[in-house]
Amino acid sequence: MIDYERYTERLGEHIVTNPGRVVALFLVVTLVFSAGLGNISTDAGTSQFTEDSPAQEALDDVNREFTPAFETSSGSTQLIQRSSNVLSKSSMLDMLRLQQSILERTDLRATSASSVASTVAQTLDPSATTIDAQIAAMEAASQSEVRAAARQATSNPGVASLLSNDFNRESVTASATIGVVSHEVPGISSSAGTSGTSPLSDIQTEIQTMSTVAESDITVFGSGIISSELGNVIVDSLLLVVPAAVLLIFAFLVIAYRDPIDLLLGVISLGLAIIWTFGFMGLADIPFSQMLIAVPPLLLAVGIDFGIHAVNRYREERIKDVAPGPSMRITVRQLSVAFFIVTATTVIGFLSNLTSDLAPIRDFGLVAAVGILFTFLIFGVFLPAAKLYADQLRDEYNVPEFGSAPLGTEGGLLARVLSVGVVIGRRAPALFLLVVVLISVGAAAYGTGVDTTFSQEDFLPPEEQPAVLQQLPEPFKPGVYTVTRDLNYLEDTFESTQGDSVTIYVEGQLRDDSALEEIHRAGEDPPKSFVSSDRRAESTSIVTVIQNYAAQDPEFAALVDRNDADGNGVPDDNLDRIYDELLASPVSSQASSYISDDYRKTRIVYTVKGDATQDAIVNDGQEVADRLRMSSTATGSTVVFKAISDTIFMSAVTSLVIALSVTAVFLVLIYQLLEGKGSLGIVNVVPIVVTIALLAGSMRYLGIPLNALTATILSIAIGLGIDYSAHVVHRFSDEYNAGGDLFEALRLTVGGTGGALTGSMLTTTTGLGVLAIAITPVLGQFGIVTALSIFYSYLTALVVTPPTIVIWERLTQRGTDALTSVSS
Known part of the structure; x- marks a missing residue:
């Protein structure tokens, strides 16, 4: 056994004999930590979880391989249009005019715009390659001509996929459609998920203010808006949670302490714990993420417990007519060991999260553990000293006590x-x-049987907020959030939600005669989660690039036809020359995004259904990858999120086993050493x-x-x-x-x-x-x-x-x- 009492008695003696000095020392340290408060940055969204993930690294490899060097970062804005019939002449003119306004604004950095309306306009006038010409063609056509052109244009499955599920081919009507504007904006990340704010956020916010049109309802949607809302939700959550927690905690502390001076000391101690912890984050350059919003309440939980125990144990001695000094010595002697045991085991629980492969969970475990250590010092040393010092001043100035009886008296x-x-x-x-x-x-x-999930929606506000929150005064009233509503609308209204896809990364000898046929056959009879048409998966690949360019260039079409043995539009021979001609053509940049310079790597991007589950998408993606004889890997943001979900589960199990095992061993050892x-x-x-x-x-x-x-x-x-x-x-x-x-x-x-x-x-x-x-x-x-x-x-x-x-x-x-x- 260790004679721990001599150490606790020394601590108690130091606190009792020098309470003022102890208080002053802690206030000086608080000033040091407060210097780090100004260095705290924020990090929101899902990209913080995907860093260092093998699945994300694989996706990054794909992006690097098929993104041309020195290419300006690109992004897109979706224009979700709703009306009684988005295929009517007036609705399509609304879409075209909004796209025209966007393209004319140089500050919006728009490079192109596409929509069902622009396709219908080009059907009316094939020479209408500019947005101005498309508007002129649409305005010059009669209602019946527009209707006929719309029927013809939407016979293309790719065009029809931009229309809502209620699209009627006979009446040529639909209640919603999606237009897309492409931007070239420096600084846009291509990683899975979004983080904080981006240059695209301001652009899409500005486009939203431009989207009010005469007859149609057009909503702006994109990664920039998602990024903006992910950042704003942290601030709004803190403005809601912190004041509410403070009010409720304060109310219970009034009941627990029942003395204004003791209450004030408890609140000051809690404040010091928060300042020390956040100051440490700033000094250690740890960004404040959504996960770390939970740290202040956790520190409050432990701090309140320590504070109530310290004051309550002190009061138990005081009601026995023991003097303040001896009462505090007994309190420190008895509680410091209990506080140490609690602190050590709590720190073990938090530090077990350092075994996680996810950086935000590791940061959470580290910050929480450090915060608990600070809480132990503040409530185990500062609060007893401050309490004793306050009682000495109270006796000196004859300040009365209020409600000093301990809780749970006999x-x-x-x-x-x-x-x-x-x-x-x-x-x-x-x-x-x-x-x-x-x-x-x-x-x-x-x-x-508990579920394990990881998705961007976890970090976004719900579609409908409680009405009571909207009745709150500023600045506590949360902002208006639309992303979840729009995501749900896209999922419910369109067969495929833009951006939902699986990428198959293929490595092999693409010069082999069977290479392109193999890629083409992989999309036949697709799995249920894949968007399909005529029993073929909707996809883009080097094969679709070849087919699309062949439709534009007769000379290239003749080359493909001469080397197409079975006449299905996919060349079987002389593939070297096919690739050479393609990479020397006007669509070379598009081709290079699907095939590497050495003709050994390619990618196939399959569109998946918006309502498909992560498990289904990942399993189906791997199924299609396995159809290829070449080395193939399924990747993409959905695959990354599924990998993170699996990592989360393993982190939970691992941290539980480690925390429980180490805690049990520690407790056995500490009780053996302290109590025998x-x-x-x-x-x-x-x-x-x-x-x-x-x-x-x-x-x-x-x-x-x-x-x-x-x-x-x-x-x-x-x-x-x-x-x-x-x-x-x-x-x-x-x-x-x-x-x-x-x-x-x-x-x-x-x-x-x-x-x-x-x-x-x-x-x-x-x-x-x-x-x-x-x-x-x-x-x-x-x-x-x-x-x-x-x-x-x-x-x-x-x-x-x-x-x-x-x-x-x-x-x-x-x-x-x-x-x-x-x-x-």
Whole structure:
């Protein structure tokens, strides 16, 4: 055993003899950390998760291979048009005129515009290659001529795919269509997902202001708008969550402290913990992401617990007429060990996330762990010193105390309610624990079916926000978000949502006579998730580039025809010359985006259905890749997201196993070193195992998946849950070692520590649960499951721990008696 009391007594002596100096030192350190607050940057969206991902690296390789050197970054804006009939002359003129306005604005950096309207205009007048000529052709045609041209143009499946699912070929009507404007904008990332703001954001916002037209409703959509909303949602979520959490926490702290000076000290301590943690982030150059929005509530959760325990334990001594100095020495001696155990196990839980392959989860684990260490120092040293210093000043200036009685005082209603675990331990501990084991096993088995997801929608606000949020005053009223609504509309209205695709990366000898036929055949009888027409997958590849250029150039068409043995439009011979001619033609840039210079690498891009699941898309993409004899890999943003989803699941499992194993070993060692009773560490772990089982089952029952943020909850549940059971076990050990009866020690434990735990639970579940009102779904889900983990930890600490201690005492006492009998 380690004589830890001499260290805790030294700490207590230093705090008691120099409270003012301790307070001053902490305030100076706060000034140092506050210097880092101005360096904090933000990072939003999904691209932060795809960094260092093998799937993303494969996609980056494809982009580098088929993107010409020194090419200006490109982006596109989708114009979603709705009207009673988007194929009417007036509606198509609306679309063309908006595209004309965009192309005329040099600041919008538009290079081209395409739509069903422009195709119909060129059907009316094949020479109308400019937007001005297309508008003139449309204006000059009669209604019947426009209708006939529209019927002819939409016979092309590619054109028809830009029309809504209600497109009627007979009546030539549709309620919606999509137009596309291409831009050349420097600084646009091609990575999967979006992050923060981009140059395209301002462009698409400006186009939205231009889109009000006479008869049609045209909505602007694109990656720039998604990027902008992902950035804005962080600010709006903080403006909602932080004030609400502060108000609710403040209300509960008023009840818990019941003294304005103690309340002020508690709030100041919480503020210092937040400043130190955020200052560390700025100094360490860690960007603030959506995941890190959860860190302040987590620090509040642990800080509130430590604060209430410190003040409550001090009050327990003061009501015995013990002087302030000795009372604080006892408080520090007893609680510093419990705080150390809680801090160490909580840090272990958070640091277990460093094993994740995802950088944001690693950053979350590191920042949370550092924040908990800061919280330990502030509430374990600063708050006791500040409390004692304040009481000394209070005595000096005769300031009265208010509500200084500790929570859960003997004989009170709360103490009687909290004693339920002790009653169970006295009457039927073994039977109760058997029931708990059965419930836990059932909940854990049920919880193994919890879903795992990762998608851009996780980070976007819901389509409809609660009406009450729109009634809030500025600046708390959230902004208007349209991305999710538009994404859902595209998915529901069009067979294929623009941008949903799977890329097959092919490596092999493309000069072989069978190479192009092999690529062509891969799209026959496509899987269900692929968009198809006439039993062929909708795709773009070097084959479609060849076919499209052959349709434009008769000389090239003759070359293809001479080398097409079976007459299907796909050349079978002399492929070297086919490629050479193609790369020397006006469509060389398009061709080079599908075939490498050495004719050994190519890509095929298949369009997939907007409502297809990630699993279906990835599996179907791999199925098509396997049809090719050449080396082929399925990739694309959807494949990347699926890989991240799988990584999230593995991260959750790995961090859980590591956190639980290391925590158990640590607790056994620390109780052996401090108390000579290592088996108390196992007692400490039992309620946590029950909590995790109940939490997993609850997540599946409530339909909350393991996503980028909730995947950390299992390891967090260990860290925060240990907080409750460690206080109970350590307080019991102190009371039991003092020579008390087993059940008397348990009664004193739940009556004293249980009262503080109740105040902490009510405050932290409310403070964390308020995340449920965050605009981002992933934050709301995290708030719910974290609040549940706190409640389950509290419940198991007070109900499961006492019977477990009774069984532990019987087993250890039986072993001691046996050893005594043998020795005698």
